[in-house]
Amino acid sequence: MSEDYGKMLDSVLKQIPKAVFESSRFQIPEAEVSTIGNRTILRNFRSIASALNRAPEHLIKYLLRELGAAGNLEGTQAVFQGKFFKNTVDDRVQRYAEEFVLCRECGKPDTRLERHERVYVLRCEACGARASMRSV
Numbered sequence: 496m497s498e499d500y501g502k503m504l505d506s507v508l509k510q511i512p513k514a515v516f517e518s519s520r521f522q523i524p525e526a527e528v529s530t531i532g533n534r535t536i537l538r539n540f541r542s543i544a545s546a547l548n549r550a551p552e553h554l555i556k557y558l559l560r561e562l563g564a565a566g567n568l569e570g571t572q573a574v575f576q577g578k579f580f581k582n583t584v585d586d587r588v589q590r591y592a593e594e595f596v597l598c599r600e601c602g603k604p605d606t607r608l609e610r611h612e613r614v615y616v617l618r619c620e621a622c623g624a625r626a627s628m629r630s631v
């Protein structure tokens with residue numbers, strides 16, 4: 496690496512907000528998916544919900560809507576009617592995290608989803624930001 500390139504890289508890195516690096520520590524478990532007949536079982540659904548620190552009922556409602564599928568919770572698993580690839584499920588979980596878990600302002604996952612009558616508010620415990628959410 497030339498010295499100039501090194502300097503350039505340094506200045507680029509300085510421009511990236513710190514929050515980008517901090518939020519990248521946030522680990523969402525990968526979906527463990529099995530297809531049985533015409534049903535897709537998300538075996539580690541509860542672990543994903545608890546890693547996201549969100550109510551399983553809220554997460555499954557979102558996933559069902561995004562997948563356009565019927566389904567339900569069965570113990571620690573979620574069952575979807577239809578066949579879905581692991582990548583599709585991972586992608587929807589990732590989008591859920593971006594929309595309902597990560598703070599819009601600082602990018603940290605230390606947030607709470609609070610319900611005020613019919614409106615959900617995402618409140619960040621790290622920076623205090625609040626954002627109103629659409630309902631799922």
Ligand SMILES: [Zn+2]
Nearest residue numbers: 598601619622
């Ligand atoms: Zn924040």
